[in-house]
Amino acid sequence: MEYEAIIGLEIHVQLNSKTKMFCDCPNRPGDLPNRNICPVCLWTPGALPRLSQKVLEKAVLTGLALNCEIQPRSRFDQKIYYYPDLPKGYQLSQVHNQFARNGWLEIIGEDGESKRLRILEIHMEEDVAKLVHETEGRKKISLVDFNRAGAPLVEIVTEPDMRSPRDAMEFLRDIRRRIRYAGSAECSMEEGTMRVDANISIRPRGTDLLNTRVEVKNMNSIRHVGEAIAHEIIRQTERVNAGKAIVLHTRLWDPERGVTTPMREKFAGPGVPDPSVPEIVITDEWLDTIRAQLPEMPDQRRACFVKEYGLTPEEAAVMSSERDLAEYFERTARACSLPRAAAGWIGERLMPALKERSQTPADTSVTPSRLAELLEMIDREEISVSAGKEVFALLFESESGPRDLVEERGLRQVSDTLELEEIVDQVIADNPDAVRDFHNGKKQASGFLIGRAMKASRGKANPKLMRQILDKKLT
Ligand code: ZN
Numbered sequence: 017m018e019y020e021a022i023i024g025l026e027i028h029v030q031l032n033s034k035t036k037m038f039c040d041c042p043n044r045p046g047d048l049p050n051r052n053i054c055p056v057c058l059w060t061p062g063a064l065p066r067l068s069q070k071v072l073e074k075a076v077l078t079g080l081a082l083n084c085e086i087q088p089r090s091r092f093d094q095k096i097y098y099y100p101d102l103p104k105g106y107q108l109s110q111v112h113n114q115f116a117r118n119g120w121l122e123i124i125g126e127d128g129e130s131k132r133l134r135i136l137e138i139h140m141e142e143d144v145a146k147l148v149h150e151t152e153g154r155k156k157i158s159l160v161d162f163n164r165a166g167a168p169l170v171e172i173v174t175e176p177d178m179r180s181p182r183d184a185m186e187f188l189r190d191i192r193r194r195i196r197y198a199g200s201a202e203c204s205m206e207e208g209t210m211r212v213d214a215n216i217s218i219r220p221r222g223t224d225l226l227n228t229r230v231e232v233k234n235m236n237s238i239r240h241v242g243e244a245i246a247h248e249i250i251r252q253t254e255r256v257n258a259g260k261a262i263v264l265h266t267r268l269w270d271p272e273r274g275v276t277t278p279m280r281e282k283f284a285g286p287g288v289p290d291p292s293v294p295e296i297v298i299t300d301e302w303l304d305t306i307r308a309q310l311p312e313m314p315d316q317r318r319a320c321f322v323k324e325y326g327l328t329p330e331e332a333a334v335m336s337s338e339r340d341l342a343e344y345f346e347r348t349a350r351a352c353s354l355p356r357a358a359a360g361w362i363g364e365r366l367m368p369a370l371k372e373r374s375q376t377p378a379d380t381s382v383t384p385s386r387l388a389e390l391l392e393m394i395d396r397e398e399i400s401v402s403a404g405k406e407v408f409a410l411l412f413e414s415e416s417g418p419r420d421l422v423e424e425r426g427l428r429q430v431s432d433t434l435e436l437e438e439i440v441d442q443v444i445a446d447n448p449d450a451v452r453d454f455h456n457g458k459k460q461a462s463g464f465l466i467g468r469a470m471k472a473s474r475g476k477a478n479p480k481l482m483r484q485i486l487d488k489k490l491t
């Protein structure tokens with residue numbers, strides 16, 4: 017029998033607000049353990065949580081970036097469970113009345129058609145503390161770090177609309193791009209600011225059954241999510257084919273072995289309304305001010321780059337992948353009116369160079385206007401492409417403009433016909449064999465002669481002009 021997979025995701029995203037969710041402690045879980053703490057986030061009895069306005073703003077911005085309907089009223093519940101990373105015995109989370117619902121986004125499916133994936137809801141919740149397991153001599157000890165306790169999270173819960181590992185990976189890449197555009201979170205799975213759980217079940221293709229699902233955790237890159245889902249689909253299919261049942265449980269992805277293994281679960285009780293945090297009321301006026309902060313989203317930018325700048329869809333996808341990169345591209349393209357050249361140079365040269373130097377498009381000294389000036393000089397054939405590459409590298413080291421660097425280094429392209437004619441005459445005189453080959457019908461001999469002539473000009477000759485002169489002299 018042929019099976020298809022039903023996949024839904026639960027994604028925890030740590031908002032990048034300066035403070036935690038309910039207190040003024042810094043939202044920096046990576047600092048020295050237990051430095052960023054206070055009575056509220058240590059969950060001391062009697063200390064009252066107060067929802068940060070900034071956290072609410074970032075949560076709402078995230079919801080808007082994912083096309084959600086922001087709810088005028090929402091509230092927190094106490095999600096009850098006992099575990100050493102949650103000594104107060106409950107987590108503040110929006111179990112029943114979430115702040116955002118009915119979102120969606122569109123990915124391009126395997127068949128090339130666009131496919132809408134729905135988001136059931138997004139809720140706010142506080143992060144729990146972190147357990148650190150260490151070995152002291154022969155003793156194993158566990159320590160608790162409260163820096164992460166009360167860190168601001170949103171949890172995105174999707175509908176089970178994904179059918180393949182690829183769908184899930186595309187979905188994750190898209191929400192990461194959108195949330196990074198919105199500026200509300202960094203969404204790095206490697207750094208733990210985006211954590212993904214996948215719910216996977218299988219059913220005979222063509223039916224609409226919803227079978228028992230298995231939850232898979234512990235994936236720390238988007239690639240791992242794809243691998244874990246692919247493995248889990250095979251595992252479940254083999255079980256079902258062997259006549260064994262699938263039971264509801266949680267598994268951990270083991271990236272080293274490439275398999276999922278069962279894990280012990282935390283038991284969480286139902287959500288009980290929390291009396292300590294007041295109901296959150298969002299007015300239309302306030303919502304409008306947040307909506308106004310939302311920039312154009314990556315898919316809109318991509319479409320605009322194709323339509324207005326004539327980029328290919330592939331070039332547009334790269335140029336719109338990050339907000340600051342998209343802005344860099346637009347500023348460069350506008351400054352020189354050479355959008356295709358700008359996309360090419362940014363994609364092939366600037367991005368690798370920035371990565372190598374740990375710079376970003378926003379903070380590099382190779383500003384859009386400097387790059388635009390360089391591209392214009394190449395376009396007007398004032399310098400050759402190879403001289404352009406040389407100047408490009410110099411832009412990182414020097415504060416001079418491209419034009420000054422070209423003058424300083426004597427890189428201006430030679431377009432002086434007399435000078436070029438002299439070079440060509442010399443090359444023809446020095447290479448009688450190649451000239452004879454050319455006249456005997458070996459057209460590639462002219463390529464050899466051009467190469468010689470360019471070399472003689474030390475790369476500074478205008479290649480187009482050089483070719484014209486050579487062609488004229490050979491015939
Ligand atoms: Zn605190």
Ligand code: MN
Nearest residue numbers: 028109141171
């Ligand atoms: Mn959660």
